[in-house]
């Protein structure tokens with residue numbers, strides 16, 4: 047028998063499950079259809095597992111460096127199975143938490159594959175959703191007034207470079223490794239590639255990064271990317287930019303051999319394993335889009351308007367499946383906005399230039415707003431202030447004083463255009479920059495904000511003062 051709902055969400059990742067909670071708060075009868083596990087990529091193959099492994103790698107590196115803090119430790123040893131067990135325990139705890147939240151919100155969860163069948167007889171503008179179960183149980187029919195597609199994304203590879211899950215891996219495969227390789231080639235120097243490069247190097251793996259563009263982290267400010275390269279090189283990571291991998295040259299036996307063209311010359315790389323991190327593609331197949339007028343654009347993502355409505359106004363789409371900033375906090379906020387829109391709450395649109403993005407490598411990097419080049423391309427007359435962590439007492443106390451905070455402001459209006467950081471704990475510090483953007487603060491206002499001493503956040507206050515040449519410690 048068909049079940050009626052106000053809202054059915056296809057995909058229970060960060061976008062989908064958060065949307066469900068907001069819908070329940072607003073009194074909507076809600077169901078989530080999830081074919082994998084609640085929490086999606088972020089919880090099971092993304093943010094959380096990668097950060098758990100990064101933390102273990104950091105502890106290993108710091109233990110090896112303990113002598114510099116006056117602590118003698120004999121040779122630390124990695125028990126990688128235990129590292130993986132710790133990662134899994136964190137995932138399981140959080141997974142239980144999400145399940146609990148669904149119960150608390152009286153949200154029905156269907157563990158199956160959701161597909162939009164077409165207009166529903168009860169609500170001609172929405173699509174009936176079928177739930178198909180892996181165990182062959184009869185399909186369940188859900189008849190919602192509204193639908194949210196939150197099916198997320200999956201790893202991409204290069205044409206001709208097949209992922210076999212063992213020698214040639216995506217990040218999904220790499221997270222499941224039972225032992226560390228001695229060496230690895232990482233194809234792609236974006237956020238995921240750089241996090242893996244840093245983590246594996248900290249674990250003692252020899253890492254080569256091969257990047258097609260002329261620099262790694264192409265969306266970060268150039269100064270940040272340059273500093274990242276400098277610090278990654280200190281970990282003995284070799285970074286090859288402007289390098290075009292030739293998939294047809296791949297040889298796999300007990301390890302990997304592959305050729306890349308760099309500055310017109312062929313260079314051969316060998317390693318035990320290869321990780322391909324060249325981006326992610328939206329999951330738009332087999333969800334019944336052919337039964338609707340929903341448009342998938344030339345970038346392979348679902349086209350939506352400012353309220354996240356597709357061409358079928360009662361079917362919304364959010365998160366990685368609509369492209370843009372493919373981040374967990376973006377997916378969840380889009381989910382909230384979509385639900386508030388369908389509940390007639392007239393939500394404020396998300397201002398994407400106010401959203402922080404982070405790289406959790408060591409060093410960490412974090413940013414909000416325009417890079418200096420973007421600001422100049424947009425025609426702003428810019429002024430910048432920079433404060434190195436070398437001048438910040440707490441950074442020296444930490445033993446991590448490389449990096450800086452950089453603030454870019456508009457010379458004419460004093461508006462902050464972008465804040466960029468690289469160094470210790472900057473992924474936690476970036477929220478102050480996000481708040482400054484939301485409140486439309488000027489560098490003077492950040493400078494007036496008293497940052498406690500000694501803290502790493504003093505670098506933000508000083509960088510703000512430095513925009514007009516008024517920094518105290520630089």
Ligand code: FAD
Nearest residue numbers: 057059061081082086087088092160198365366372373374
């Ligand atoms: P997903 O989380 O992918 O969820 C989609 C869900 O839909 C999945 O559970 C899937 O099983 C389900 N689904 C798909 N099709 C169907 C169907 N037909 N029926 C039912 N269910 C279906 N972002 C950050 O902000 N910070 C980070 O540190 C970070 N680190 C990352 C590290 C890695 C290695 C990766 C791969 C990603 C990382 N991300 C990070 C990105 C983040 O994981 C995604 O942006 C986020 O998960 C997107 O959420 P979503 O809800 O759109 O999709």
